Amino acid sequence: MPIFRRTRSIKGSPIVTVESRSLCVALRGCGGVLATVVLIALPVVQVAAQELPSDTLVPAVSGQTQKPIDSEQPKTKAGEYPRFSWDQHPSVLFGKGTRISALARLQGHVRHSDAPEIEESAQTLDFARRRIGVEGEIANKLDFQVEAEIGSDEIWRDVYANYKQFDVVQIQGGKFKLPFGLEENTGSTNLDFVYRSMASTRLAPGRDIGVMVHGRVLQRFVRYEVGGFDHDGRNARLDDPDHVYGGPTFAGRVDVLPFRHKKSELSDLMVGVAYTTTDVDEGLSGLQARTVFGFPFLSEPDLWINGPRRRFGVEARIRPGPASVKAEFMRVTSARRGQSTDGEDLSDFEASGWYVSGTWALTGEKKADGLERPRHSFLRGGIGAVEIGARLEKLTFGTLNGGDEASTSPRADVVLGNADRAVTLGVNWYLNRWLKIQGNAIQQTITDPLQGPLPERRSFWSSVFRFQLSI
Numbered sequence: 188m189p190i191f192r193r194t195r196s197i198k199g200s201p202i203v204t205v206e207s208r209s210l211c212v213a214l215r216g217c218g219g220v221l222a223t224v225v226l227i228a229l230p231v232v233q234v235a236a237q238e239l240p241s242d243t244l245v246p247a248v249s250g251q252t253q254k255p256i257d258s259e260q261p262k263t264k265a266g267e268y269p270r271f272s273w274d275q276h277p278s279v280l281f282g283k284g285t286r287i288s289a290l291a292r293l294q295g296h297v298r299h300s301d302a303p304e305i306e307e308s309a310q311t312l313d314f315a316r317r318r319i320g321v322e323g324e325i326a327n328k329l330d331f332q333v334e335a336e337i338g339s340d341e342i343w344r345d346v347y348a349n350y351k352q353f354d355v356v357q358i359q360g361g362k363f364k365l366p367f368g369l370e371e372n373t374g375s376t377n378l379d380f381v382y383r384s385m386a387s388t389r390l391a392p393g394r395d396i397g398v399m400v401h402g403r404v405l406q407r408f409v410r411y412e413v414g415g416f417d418h419d420g421r422n423a424r425l426d427d428p429d430h431v432y433g434g435p436t437f438a439g440r441v442d443v444l445p446f447r448h449k450k451s452e453l454s455d456l457m458v459g460v461a462y463t464t465t466d467v468d469e470g471l472s473g474l475q476a477r478t479v480f481g482f483p484f485l486s487e488p489d490l491w492i493n494g495p496r497r498r499f500g501v502e503a504r505i506r507p508g509p510a511s512v513k514a515e516f517m518r519v520t521s522a523r524r525g526q527s528t529d530g531e532d533l534s535d536f537e538a539s540g541w542y543v544s545g546t547w548a549l550t551g552e553k554k555a556d557g558l559e560r561p562r563h564s565f566l567r568g569g570i571g572a573v574e575i576g577a578r579l580e581k582l583t584f585g586t587l588n589g590g591d592e593a594s595t596s597p598r599a600d601v602v603l604g605n606a607d608r609a610v611t612l613g614v615n616w617y618l619n620r621w622l623k624i625q626g627n628a629i630q631q632t633i634t635d636p637l638q639g640p641l642p643e644r645r646s647f648w649s650s651v652f653r654f655q656l657s658i
Contacts (some may be wrong), residue, residue: 284327367414386540392420431463452507494522542580
């Protein structure tokens with residue numbers, strides 16, 4: 188019989204673990220947990236779908252026009268406020284262009300890996316996200332959102348307001364993600380894979396407090412975002428006070444849609460660049476070389492740094508029909524002024540990462556329109572939307588071919604680095620607009636296994652299943 192016991196997750200929170208000695212046992216456990224969740228959640232969302240008011244709207248995705256769901260019941264008269272509506276979220280409408288909507292998201296996952304450090308966490312149900320919040324708009328001129336993570340030490344996630352009266356110039360202030368990274372700025376409910384790429388997780392800045400000016404110009408061919416922030420994002424910050432992070436940060440991003448007004452499969456093509464710069468006080472770097480599941484693959488992760496930290500990124504995306512292709516490259520350099528043993532400047536420390544991914548909706552939905560609302564929902568005339576995907580990625584820290592000069596010393600001029608290359612194969616099942624199930628198989632290859640989680644092996648497999656309920 189399985190033995191339940193308490194252990195620690197990667198983030199240190201207590202979880203309940205079922206001991207397992209094989210991947211197949213873990214997969215059977217995953218299926219059982221996910222099936223139970225689906226059976227419990229489906230009746231709830233089916234009842235919600237039947238009880239939606241007659242003027243319910245279809246969720247607007249990627250800027251598409253909302254359309255009312257067909258109903259034989261008389262519709263609420265236009266102009267009657269306040270009234271309840273359920274478009275993408277349950278909302279109360281107070282007038283034209285004025286509403287407030289409730290947000291809720293529950294994500295849980297079960298995972299397994301060949302790596303011995305996390306073998307104890309096989310068949311573990313871990314609720315990665317439990318978020319609630321509100322969003323809304325006022326008079327079609329101001330958007331706002333407040334979102335909190337239940338049970339987290341850092342409770343507040345996105346807390347901001349955006350003045351949007353003019354499309355060419357909008358102003359956003361509060362706590363939100365810096366404008367850097369295509370995947371990092373994609374919401375977790377809309378990810379093609381369970382986890383973001385290692386580059387997006389470890390090198391992109393993430394959230395911080397700041398003010399940003401953004402908009403669309405040149406007949407919406409160009410979208411820009413420019414802002415100033417208190418620091419260089421949460422992703423580069425550890426709870427350990429000995430690890431330092433950036434101070435006031437400038438961030439900018441420009442995306443171009445060159446074929447936006449063409450009636451072709453290229454109309455969705457987007458290419459862009461992004462850049463951030465900040466100064467970091469003397470101390471140990473907060474950037475960490477970690478595998479997909481968060482284990483270090485650098486023998487000496489704590490390097491002394493001091494001075495400017497700069498990020499540069501390139502991104503591209505196209506979504507023709509049921510398919511999508513995305514790619515990103517990002518590079519981070521951290522200065523090490525006066526950090527040698529004799530007080531001289533050291534060479535900048537460099538980390539870089541990239542990924543290329545592709546998806547295909549087997550059930551035929553258009554990717555650009557979103558798969559969140561399948562053509563035929565599960566148990567309502569269909570099986571929902573089914574999508575397959577693959578991603579190739581690599582994350583590199585330090586110098587891989589430094590020769591005899593390379594060293595693992597935290598004050599070495601040439602830092603002996605390491606890299607993790609990962610191949611992810613995935614399946615996404617959108618049962619309806621509330622429920623989504625994902626499964627990923629991941630093969631990782633460590634360039635120098637002696638610095639990785641399995642010193643005797645360069646490659647190892649992992650798997651993860653996630654269920655998601657969102658309203």
